[in-house]
Amino acid sequence: MKELLRNTIKEQEEGEERFDKRLRRIFTLMKSIPDIDKWSVDSDDNHYLPNNYGRWSMELVNVLKLFGVDLSKWNSDFYRRDAVKTFYEIFLQNGGSSRNFDEGKLDLRPTIVYRIHADATVMITEETQISGEIWGVKSEEAALEQMRQFPDRWASIDDNISSDYGPIKNVRDERVYEKLEYVITAEMIGLSDHSDFYPNDSNLSYENKRINEQS
Numbered sequence: 001m002k003e004l005l006r007n008t009i010k011e012q013e014e015g016e017e018r019f020d021k022r023l024r025r026i027f028t029l030m031k032s033i034p035d036i037d038k039w040s041v042d043s044d045d046n047h048y049l050p051n052n053y054g055r056w057s058m059e060l061v062n063v064l065k066l067f068g069v070d071l072s073k074w075n076s077d078f079y080r081r082d083a084v085k086t087f088y089e090i091f092l093q094n095g096g097s098s099r100n101f102d103e104g105k106l107d108l109r110p111t112i113v114y115r116i117h118a119d120a121t122v123m124i125t126e127e128t129q130i131s132g133e134i135w136g137v138k139s140e141e142a143a144l145e146q147m148r149q150f151p152d153r154w155a156s157i158d159d160n161i162s163s164d165y166g167p168i169k170n171v172r173d174e175r176v177y178e179k180l181e182y183v184i185t186a187e188m189i190g191l192s193d194h195s196d197f198y199p200n201d202s203n204l205s206y207e208n209k210r211i212n213e214q215s
Contacts, residue, residue, distance in 0.1 A: 033060070087188070116174055
């Protein structure tokens with residue numbers, strides 16, 4: 001039993017050492033990404049659009065491919081994007097491009113994300129097509145002027161073309177409905193064959209954790 005325990009501890013320590021070395025190599029390569037320290041969750045163009053990565057995200061995806069990690073094969077676009085965000089957040093948490101990743105201890109505290117619901121007011125401007133019959137005028141120009149000046153009197157809406165949402169205002173009754181903790185896991189750096197960012201419940205003790213907090 002003691003021998004088995006010693007072997008288990010040894011394997012765990014060796015795994016932790018491999019993890020540490022691999023992550024340091026990835027962070028070192030991330031330093032070569034132009035303007036890497038300017039990254040933020042909302043700075044990467046189109047990072048919310050399906051199958052469309054922003055510049056920083058693509059740079060990181062290419063770095064991870066060097067270690068056998070192909071995010072395009074992960075089963076969820078949202079999981080892929082969450083993984084990218086987690087890498088950048090923890091990279092910056094550890095000093096970013098100014099850090100020498102061959103030295104010092106890595107700070108692997110999880111990145112905390114709060115999901116929030118709130119009520120708000122948004123003004124919507126809709127582009128539409130209208131049509132109507134103008135009665136009681138003497139000329140074509142007079143009819144056109146009536147339509148321009150009094151559209152509600154003469155016209156009906158035929159079709160909605162587009163909607164333009166104004167700024168969000170009067171945010172109220174905000175509440176956190178879920179708290180998430182994201183960490184870099186073995187599969188994210190090519191040390192595991194798993195391809196899912198979120199684990200099964202049985203793996204919550206050592207993989208990414210989703211913590212639900214009902215408001």
